[in-house]
Amino acid sequence: MEGKNEIRKITAAEFFPAVVHMKTECWRLVQICATCIEGGYEMSYSFCLRYDMxxxxxxxxxDEEVASITQIYPCAFLQENEAEQLFGVKIRTIKPDYKDKLYRIDVETPFKKE
Incomplete structure (x- = not known):
């Protein structure tokens, strides 16, 4: 059985409605990945349904804030806290918010490009 693997570039305005749509269609959240790009961050939210991703x-x-998806996918709290603490991504209303205390590290936002 072969599944599809699709990457959809979306805007901030499209983000939350797209996540709600994934939930209503029974897609599972499988990972959130943050990476630094010129002038900010690239956030990738991967969802699976059967063999499709x-x-x-x-x-x-x-300097832009991203809405937390923990109200929709509670399991997102670990990966959102990680993106916030390690990269410096501003994510609002994470539940629970570890306030940069998820990892015991001495360096603030160690993966953020200065």
Missing amino acids: VTLRLEVAE
Whole structure:
């Protein structure tokens, strides 16, 4: 059985409605990945349904906030806290928010490009 693997670039305005749509269609959240790009971050949210995977890819400016998806996918809290603490992504309303205490590290946002 062969599944599809699709990456969809989305805007900030499309992000939350797209996540709600994935939930209503019974897609599972399988990973959230943050990486630094010029001027900010690239956030990839991957969802699976049977053998299919869809990744919603969102570019975020360094000073821009991203809405947490923990109200929709509670399991997202670990990966959102990680993106916030390690990269410096501004994610609002994470439940629970570890407030940069998920990892015991001495360096603030060690993966953020300066």
